[in-house]
Amino acid sequence: MDVVERVLVSKEQLDKQVEELGARISKDYQGQELVIIGVLKGGFIFLADLARKITIPVDLDFMSVSSYGNSSKSSGVVKIIKDVDTNITGKHVLIVEDIIDTGLTLNHLVELLKTRGPLSVKVCAALDKPSRRKVDLKVDYKGIEIPDEFVIGYGLDYAGKYRNIAEVCVLKREVYTKK
Ligand code: PRP
Ligand code: MN
Ligand code: MG
Numbered sequence: 073m074d075v076v077e078r079v080l081v082s083k084e085q086l087d088k089q090v091e092e093l094g095a096r097i098s099k100d101y102q103g104q105e106l107v108i109i110g111v112l113k114g115g116f117i118f119l120a121d122l123a124r125k126i127t128i129p130v131d132l133d134f135m136s137v138s139s140y141g142n143s144s145k146s147s148g149v150v151k152i153i154k155d156v157d158t159n160i161t162g163k164h165v166l167i168v169e170d171i172i173d174t175g176l177t178l179n180h181l182v183e184l185l186k187t188r189g190p191l192s193v194k195v196c197a198a199l200d201k202p203s204r205r206k207v208d209l210k211v212d213y214k215g216i217e218i219p220d221e222f223v224i225g226y227g228l229d230y231a232g233k234y235r236n237i238a239e240v241c242v243l244k245r246e247v248y249t250k251k
Contacts, residue, residue, distance in 0.1 A: 081240035094125025114170035117227040175209040
């Protein structure tokens with residue numbers, strides 16, 4: 073697409089990472105009650121890929137939250153648009169995200185879900201931008217580390233668009249800076 077500056081993470085790299093994470097998760101949660109919670113909207117593509125690399129029975133559910141809206145900066149306020157329907161009390165929970173930036177979204181979700189009596193709450197993210205972290209967050213299943221660039225694709229949007237690009241791409245600067 074013409075808004076793409078360059079490809080940062082290829083489909084091959086993503087597939088390899090997803091396979092590794094799926095295998096680790098399947099092994100670690102073998103014989104346990106696991107609820108996987110995908111964080112919409114961004115997490116939907118990664119979760120769809122990851123879920124099919126997980127070889128144990130799991131419950132899948134979704135939460136819809138937003139902190140960025142149409143801006144390129146996190147507002148720091150995490151708005152819950154849709155909660156899970158699944159009762160997570162006495163179960164292991166794994167939250168699946170596309171990216172960790174400041175860490176505010178996941179930090180908020182972990183704390184919220186912990187109040188519901190789960191056996192454990194862990195996090196898995198396809199991408200990580202550690203240079204932007206604002207809170208100390210333990211990332212149990214970490215995907216690919218990326219530099220501080222505005223990225224789109226593989227679920228990640230700019231103003232709601234470009235989630236459907238297969239690779240993780242750098243957005244052209246002129247798209248998000250006012251001329
Ligand atoms: C993005 C991304 C993560 C979060 C990461 O979601 O998908 O959920 O921000 O940022 P943080 O670590 O600084 O909190 P966004 O709020 O844009 O909603 P979306 O997934 O619907 O695009
Ligand atoms: Mn998101
Ligand atoms: Mg977004």
